[in-house]
Amino acid sequence: MLYRRVRSRATPGGARWVRRFSALGEHGGIWIAGGSVAALLDASRRRRWTRATVTVASSYAVSTTVKLVVRRPRPDVADLPPLMGTRTQLSFPSSHAVTSFTAARAFGVPGLWALALPMAFSRLYLGVHYPSDVTAGAALGTFLGGFGR
Numbered sequence: 001m002l003y004r005r006v007r008s009r010a011t012p013g014g015a016r017w018v019r020r021f022s023a024l025g026e027h028g029g030i031w032i033a034g035g036s037v038a039a040l041l042d043a044s045r046r047r048r049w050t051r052a053t054v055t056v057a058s059s060y061a062v063s064t065t066v067k068l069v070v071r072r073p074r075p076d077v078a079d080l081p082p083l084m085g086t087r088t089q090l091s092f093p094s095s096h097a098v099t100s101f102t103a104a105r106a107f108g109v110p111g112l113w114a115l116a117l118p119m120a121f122s123r124l125y126l127g128v129h130y131p132s133d134v135t136a137g138a139a140l141g142t143f144l145g146g147f148g149r
Contacts, residue, residue: 035050074090
């Protein structure tokens with residue numbers, strides 16, 4: 001089971017770092033903040049940045065709606081408890097993955113894919129999502145990001 005393999009490799013030091021990194025993605029915060037700053041600083045592409053940022057914020061709303069419909073509980077593995085708390089007990093899809101992959105595609109900055117992947121993976125490492133939550137979130141985010149281009 002991929003969940004068990006990844007989750008069992010976590011170390012206390014690694015978990016601290018990954019929790020901090022993952023916190024940046026709460027509610028798409030780092031992506032929305034980054035897009036907003038880019039819109040303020042890059043007047044020539046302000047409309048593009050604004051559209052992409054609104055798309056990221058909207059993708060969070062879509063992800064939350066899907067969670068409320070699907071109502072899949074978060075992983076509950078007795079010998080591998082989650083390494084952080086979450087605001088809800090709903091797991092599918094991973095909103096971190098949705099917003100990260102939406103941002104990577106909508107903003108059109110190639111380097112963002114290199115941040116989106118570990119942001120999504122952090123949720124599996126921390127034990128708060130199943131692999132399918134992260135995979136579905138990445139796919140949904142990649143799709144939704146196309147609307148922000």
